[in-house]
Amino acid sequence: MSDFAGMEDLLQDFLIEAGDLLSGVDNKLVDLERFPDDLNLLNEIFRGFHTIKGGAGFLNATELVTLCHLTENLFDKLRNGELAVTSEMMDVILEATGSVREMFSQLEHGTQPHPADPALIERLKVAIAGQPVPVAVKAKAPEAPVKAETPGGAHEPDWNLLYSAVTNAPAVREVKPEPAKADIEVIGPAPVEDPEEIIKHAIGRRSSDRPGASAPGGRREGERQRDNSIRVDTARLDQVLNLSGEIGLTKNRLNALRSDILSGRNDTETLHALDLAVGQLDLLVSDLQNAVMKTRMQPIGRLFQKYPRIARDLARNLGKDVELVLAGEETEIDKTMIEDLSDPIIHLIRNAVDHGVEDAAERRANGKPEKSVVRLEARQEGDHIVILVADDGRGMNAERLRAKALQKGLITDEEANTMDERQSYNLIFLPGFSMASQVSDVSGRGVGMDVVRTNIQKLNGSIDIRSQQGKGTTFIISLPLTLAILPVLLVRLGEQPFAVPLSMVREILPIDAKEVQEVGGRATMVVRGEVLPVLPLAGLLGWEQERTPEYGVLMQTAELSFILAIDSFAGREDAVIKSLDDFRPKGVAGVTTLSNGQIVLILDMKEVLGAAGDQRGVARSSLVKKNVPALVG
Amino acid sequence: MGDPKLKFLVVDDFSTMRRIVRNLLKELGYTNVDEAEDGAVALQKLNAAQFDFVVTDWNMPNMDGLTLLQTIRRTPQLKHLPVLMITAEAKKENIIAAAQAGASGYIVKPFTAATMAEKLEKIFEKLGKTAA
Numbered sequence: 001m002s003d004f005a006g007m008e009d010l011l012q013d014f015l016i017e018a019g020d021l022l023s024g025v026d027n028k029l030v031d032l033e034r035f036p037d038d039l040n041l042l043n044e045i046f047r048g049f050h051t052i053k054g055g056a057g058f059l060n061a062t063e064l065v066t067l068c069h070l071t072e073n074l075f076d077k078l079r080n081g082e083l084a085v086t087s088e089m090m091d092v093i094l095e096a097t098g099s100v101r102e103m104f105s106q107l108e109h110g111t112q113p114h115p116a117d118p119a120l121i122e123r124l125k126v127a128i129a130g131q132p133v134p135v136a137v138k139a140k141a142p143e144a145p146v147k148a149e150t151p152g153g154a155h156e157p158d159w160n161l162l163y164s165a166v167t168n169a170p171a172v173r174e175v176k177p178e179p180a181k182a183d184i185e186v187i188g189p190a191p192v193e194d195p196e197e198i199i200k201h202a203i204g205r206r207s208s209d210r211p212g213a214s215a216p217g218g219r220r221e222g223e224r225q226r227d228n229s230i231r232v233d234t235a236r237l238d239q240v241l242n243l244s245g246e247i248g249l250t251k252n253r254l255n256a257l258r259s260d261i262l263s264g265r266n267d268t269e270t271l272h273a274l275d276l277a278v279g280q281l282d283l284l285v286s287d288l289q290n291a292v293m294k295t296r297m298q299p300i301g302r303l304f305q306k307y308p309r310i311a312r313d314l315a316r317n318l319g320k321d322v323e324l325v326l327a328g329e330e331t332e333i334d335k336t337m338i339e340d341l342s343d344p345i346i347h348l349i350r351n352a353v354d355h356g357v358e359d360a361a362e363r364r365a366n367g368k369p370e371k372s373v374v375r376l377e378a379r380q381e382g383d384h385i386v387i388l389v390a391d392d393g394r395g396m397n398a399e400r401l402r403a404k405a406l407q408k409g410l411i412t413d414e415e416a417n418t419m420d421e422r423q424s425y426n427l428i429f430l431p432g433f434s435m436a437s438q439v440s441d442v443s444g445r446g447v448g449m450d451v452v453r454t455n456i457q458k459l460n461g462s463i464d465i466r467s468q469q470g471k472g473t474t475f476i477i478s479l480p481l482t483l484a485i486l487p488v489l490l491v492r493l494g495e496q497p498f499a500v501p502l503s504m505v506r507e508i509l510p511i512d513a514k515e516v517q518e519v520g521g522r523a524t525m526v527v528r529g530e531v532l533p534v535l536p537l538a539g540l541l542g543w544e545q546e547r548t549p550e551y552g553v554l555m556q557t558a559e560l561s562f563i564l565a566i567d568s569f570a571g572r573e574d575a576v577i578k579s580l581d582d583f584r585p586k587g588v589a590g591v592t593t594l595s596n597g598q599i600v601l602i603l604d605m606k607e608v609l610g611a612a613g614d615q616r617g618v619a620r621s622s623l624v625k626k627n628v629p630a631l632v633g
Numbered sequence: 634m635g636d637p638k639l640k641f642l643v644v645d646d647f648s649t650m651r652r653i654v655r656n657l658l659k660e661l662g663y664t665n666v667d668e669a670e671d672g673a674v675a676l677q678k679l680n681a682a683q684f685d686f687v688v689t690d691w692n693m694p695n696m697d698g699l700t701l702l703q704t705i706r707r708t709p710q711l712k713h714l715p716v717l718m719i720t721a722e723a724k725k726e727n728i729i730a731a732a733q734a735g736a737s738g739y740i741v742k743p744f745t746a747a748t749m750a751e752k753l754e755k756i757f758e759k760l761g762k763t764a765a
Contacts, residue, residue, distance in 0.1 A: 010649065010652070010653065013648070013649045013652060014649045017647060017648060017649045018649070021647075044694075046692075047646075047692050047693075047694065050692050050721060050722075051646065051647045051650075051692065053721050053742075054647065054650060054690075054720075054721040054742045054743075055647060055649050055650060055653075057721065057742045057743030058650075058653055058742065058743040060743070
């Protein structure tokens, strides 16, 4: 039973808005550690807690109100110069935000928050009193937290009385603290030490949540609730409204023309008007599609802003000095993707902080600045969003990665010998591969990187690694702008059409059997000096090659360029992807309906290549070889 | 009871709070409500259109509620507007500051529709007296 019957809407609104606010506060706290005297920061943090307190009051979340109130008081003194920020104080403040986050997650589950750790409350009060803050001690004899103020009207001054009074002598009734609450449940969070705790605190999730721990697409109940609403810029909404109005007008025009035509008018003028109206409708509908799509687009900064705190806490835990630098926060990305990216990015940051960057001593020895920088950057490149997680650490050692994979029996000797650097880096995405020779607390459980890749691929994205020994490692995530509409090229095998993402298509060329050459046992073609492998679609799909493909589609992915050999093609189309929820054959991203009503499978080229690609890289593709005779002969 | 056609401006940087206040006003029968996210935006709106009542938060970025109130009282064409301050602050000095700046009323969060009705009633009463 929810504690918030009748207030669910309000609660959801509050959680979304206050959650954003708290993430902002968290980031400002990380900044505050560097600039402890920045008045703007202090003011903004003060206002953050103040606002959360105000909202929480309406939800009757008294414990949250109490905690925010104390923290707010502390910041009030800090911004008035009565107190100065100390590192012990920072710890208390950070713990308090963690506790606030924890309370949010309790609210999210429809229960009133439990009281904060009495020890935390006590330390906050000590800090407010301007005394040196004791280091976190686990729940000592709990002194009852005094509610400093009483919400509600009971102690409000008589306004009229006051109004007349202030002109002369202020005579306000003292606001009395409520009697202390006697029994307090000791539940609050233990001092933060476990990395899972850090992440849990920072993002308000259960500790068992790991990247990929959730079933595909299956989000936890509480989150699903929260995910259902979206904040949209009113300007964008207005545009949608405007366009649908315009479409209405065009529809009226078409109706009028239809009556005209049905009543026998079919002169050039009428037909021309019809042509014009249909053309206009076409334009408007595609504008509307874009506008609707835009309502789903959210700045990725909303996701990014919770990471500096996580990075800080993790680094501190490992005794490292790491700064997470954010860039491109304004880059917009589909909302569903933002949610699904959260965990993979956490994992990459965790990986960078733990494995990527060296400790201070090693950095000093290598002549690097002691403070390491991890960059989290997003930008739009064409119709893709690229997200980078880059560290300035020691870089990856291809040799060692191969040895490790070999030792774990993930690859064979032969495979190891034929791998280039990039392929070696990609070994860390294999299930069961753990990079750290010594398993540390923070990462290196051998679970994770493979799940990161799986999760990215679920979003039709790809992940790649660049690394330079001694200089650092960069993870590059590439994602489509949106998942809903996909421009595709229709190709045919025999009579069967397939759709391939247009974004990967560079050009279409005829295949002349004489130009197909065998290089290293693989069919290739030379296009403007570039030697490209020829991969027959039939072969990739595991079909019998019935005839020699006539056309090649030059396709380009982040990893490779190749020529997809097909029988014929049927043009381009804007496919609205219908996903196959329960039944998803490998290599099929979804289905779409053509204008003539025919159903077409949309191929997930990365997955289609996946099987062949891994083999090509590792064991030589038998697939391509098998089809060469059919092609050449 | 005031005229249900009265036009309210609700000023708060926290949209959840604006919604709460808007809902409470609606419960009381006032449906003509516009919103502003800080004092600066509120002033623009007040200068651009006719409003009958301002309900404002105290702590806001750009321009806080107290400054908004002071500015309203200084501006000849706005100074008669009733301004109800809503804040989470129940500190004596805040209440005094609001009163000195010429607030028509002061509500401490959280509050119910009944509290709000009572406050509005008092303000209307006083307005009625001055008008009469």
